[in-house]
Amino acid sequence: MTISYETVKVALNNNSYDILIGDGLTAQCTNIIRDKSRDGKFLLITDENVARYVLPKFQNHMEKNNIRLEIFTLPVGEKAKNWINLEHICEWLIAKGVERNDHIIALGGGVVGDITGFAAHIIKRGCNFIQIPTTLLAQVDSSVGGKTAINSKSGKNLVGAFHQPSLVLIDPMVLDSLPPREIAAGFAEIVKYGLIQDKSFFNWCNAEVENFFVGDSATRIHAIKTSVTAKASIVAADEQERSGVRALLNLGHTFGHALEAEAGFGDTLLHGEGVAVGMVLAFRYSETQGLCPPHQAKKIAALLSKAKLPTRIADCPISCDGETLVGHMMHDKKMSAGKLPFLLARAIGQAFLANDIDIDNIRQFLDDTIASEKHS
Numbered sequence: 001m002t003i004s005y006e007t008v009k010v011a012l013n014n015n016s017y018d019i020l021i022g023d024g025l026t027a028q029c030t031n032i033i034r035d036k037s038r039d040g041k042f043l044l045i046t047d048e049n050v051a052r053y054v055l056p057k058f059q060n061h062m063e064k065n066n067i068r069l070e071i072f073t074l075p076v077g078e079k080a081k082n083w084i085n086l087e088h089i090c091e092w093l094i095a096k097g098v099e100r101n102d103h104i105i106a107l108g109g110g111v112v113g114d115i116t117g118f119a120a121h122i123i124k125r126g127c128n129f130i131q132i133p134t135t136l137l138a139q140v141d142s143s144v145g146g147k148t149a150i151n152s153k154s155g156k157n158l159v160g161a162f163h164q165p166s167l168v169l170i171d172p173m174v175l176d177s178l179p180p181r182e183i184a185a186g187f188a189e190i191v192k193y194g195l196i197q198d199k200s201f202f203n204w205c206n207a208e209v210e211n212f213f214v215g216d217s218a219t220r221i222h223a224i225k226t227s228v229t230a231k232a233s234i235v236a237a238d239e240q241e242r243s244g245v246r247a248l249l250n251l252g253h254t255f256g257h258a259l260e261a262e263a264g265f266g267d268t269l270l271h272g273e274g275v276a277v278g279m280v281l282a283f284r285y286s287e288t289q290g291l292c293p294p295h296q297a298k299k300i301a302a303l304l305s306k307a308k309l310p311t312r313i314a315d316c317p318i319s320c321d322g323e324t325l326v327g328h329m330m331h332d333k334k335m336s337a338g339k340l341p342f343l344l345a346r347a348i349g350q351a352f353l354a355n356d357i358d359i360d361n362i363r364q365f366l367d368d369t370i371a372s373e374k375h376s
């Protein structure tokens with residue numbers, strides 16, 4: 001049986017690759033995978049949840065077509081992205097006799113993709129790597145672009161490298177086994193692409209949000225394809241986040257990471273939820289500074305609320321002031337020469353990087369926001 005899928009190219013100088021998007025791909029991809037390597041081994045890293053819900057179909061399909069998989073299973077959750085598991089993965093790969101022309105497959109969400117990609121980068125000084133993302137957030141963001149990392153005691157993603165995959169396989173049907181809250185968290189990153197540079201996509205998200213959440217296949221594929229196309233072009237323009245173009249992808253993330261850090265980087269505030277509130281804050285701050293016309297933040301919050309995402313600091317499981325949140329921002333890895341770059345906006349679809357933001361001003365804005373939310 002041939003399967004239909006859409007293809008988006010990530011065009012890079014040395015290591016271009018395709019992102020394939022199609023319903024049912026995980027159970028119909030042997031030819032695609034085999035084309036990547038006729039004689040190398042396939043070593044797969046996953047986590048306990050994905051091993052239960054997605055792996056069996058994938059493994060069955062591969063084995064029926066005579067592709068043998070070696071499998072390593074991680075515990076579930078952000079805490080698994082640590083030095084100890086990195087060591088376990090690397091020792092396991094070495095014990096399995098990994099060679100540089102073998103393929104290391106990440107089957108899972110952002111945690112699995114990030115740690116697997118980093119292991120692929122350092123093992124034997126770099127092995128091939130395939131991403132099969134199984135969460136919406138990983139499908140539209142973290143599986144594309146080659147950012148890989150583990151967490152350090154001092155913060156998230158502080159130890160890592162750029163290591164591009166050789167292929168990204170996206171099967172929207174695997175989303176059917178995800179809790180609705182995880183889908184909503186991924187939807188925040190989809191909306192982000194509209195806010196950065198594509199107002200018509202933001203309007204499309206507004207029109208299609210209900211269809212998206214009932215799992216309409218064409219709507220899901222369009223949302224994912226538009227998102228990865230936007231990400232691919234940004235990554236192609238600035239692969240290693242040096243010129244400021246790729247930094248646009250961090251819209252909402254400086255505020256969002258501070259909220260996540262205060263909430264303890266756990267399940268009480270998912271990354272996409274922090275980003276949702278962070279994007280509203282970035283637009284509200286832009287409005288207060290006269291950079292952006294009024295009511296944009298309100299429109300964004302209205303869309304995110306339809307997706308049942310938090311939109312206010314008061315919606316987050318934290319209780320703190322501006323000083324505390326700014327304190328978290330100071331540990332951000334984007335901090336340079338004592339200044340923190342912020343993503344602000346001139347309008348929906350017109351985000352820009354501001355390098356000259358006064359942190360006292362941000363602290364005051366956060367205190368004012370927290371106070372006004374108490375009275376609304």
Ligand code: GLY
Pocket residue numbers: 141142144145147246249250
């Ligand atoms: N998630 C932001 C980036 O890939 O640059």
